[in-house]
Amino acid sequence: MSNAEKTDNPVVTIRPMVEEDLPLVGRMEQQLFSDPWSISAFAEALTEPSWGALVAEIDGLVVAYACYLIIDVEAHLTNIAVAEGYRRKSVAKHILDRILRIVTEAKCECLLLEVRPSNVEAVAFYRKHDFHQLYRRPNYYQNPVEDAQVMVYYLGNKHQRD
Numbered sequence: 001m002s003n004a005e006k007t008d009n010p011v012v013t014i015r016p017m018v019e020e021d022l023p024l025v026g027r028m029e030q031q032l033f034s035d036p037w038s039i040s041a042f043a044e045a046l047t048e049p050s051w052g053a054l055v056a057e058i059d060g061l062v063v064a065y066a067c068y069l070i071i072d073v074e075a076h077l078t079n080i081a082v083a084e085g086y087r088r089k090s091v092a093k094h095i096l097d098r099i100l101r102i103v104t105e106a107k108c109e110c111l112l113l114e115v116r117p118s119n120v121e122a123v124a125f126y127r128k129h130d131f132h133q134l135y136r137r138p139n140y141y142q143n144p145v146e147d148a149q150v151m152v153y154y155l156g157n158k159h160q161r162d
Helices: 019-032 039-047 091-105 120-128
Strands: 013-016 051-058 061-071 074-082 110-115 132-142 145-154
Touching: 013 091, 019 039, 019 061, 019 074, 039 051, 051 091, 061 091, 074 091, 091 110, 110 120, 110 132, 120 145
Parallel strands: 074 110
Antiparallel strands: 013 051, 051 061, 061 074, 110 145, 132 145
């Protein structure tokens, strides 16, 4: 049993996603989502200047990933995923914190995301980290069909709302 499995708060290293990560990230994506991204979508995120992609490692093992898109003063968290055995160990918080620093440095005003309302754990995670619901986007997800709950994190105290 590794130290990561023995502790609730293992040492998490966040780094940019690289091409060598794509097969593992693609497998995780297929396992974790009913509407998974293709490996080519992740590859595109590695090459397009407005995109960013990160992975989280514990003991040298990739256990999470996230992608984001910056368009002018708006940033979009396009996906974030943590492998089953590494949830509730602050891994998602570490990767989200890094993205928030990046988009703040890019002078973005907000970070937007879509989440399935049925993904209660994810919605609770985002609410805990000061995301607020903006609206629902009907039939956004296809497998199964479900609305998206669009949430926002306003960067800077002047924008925070209840």
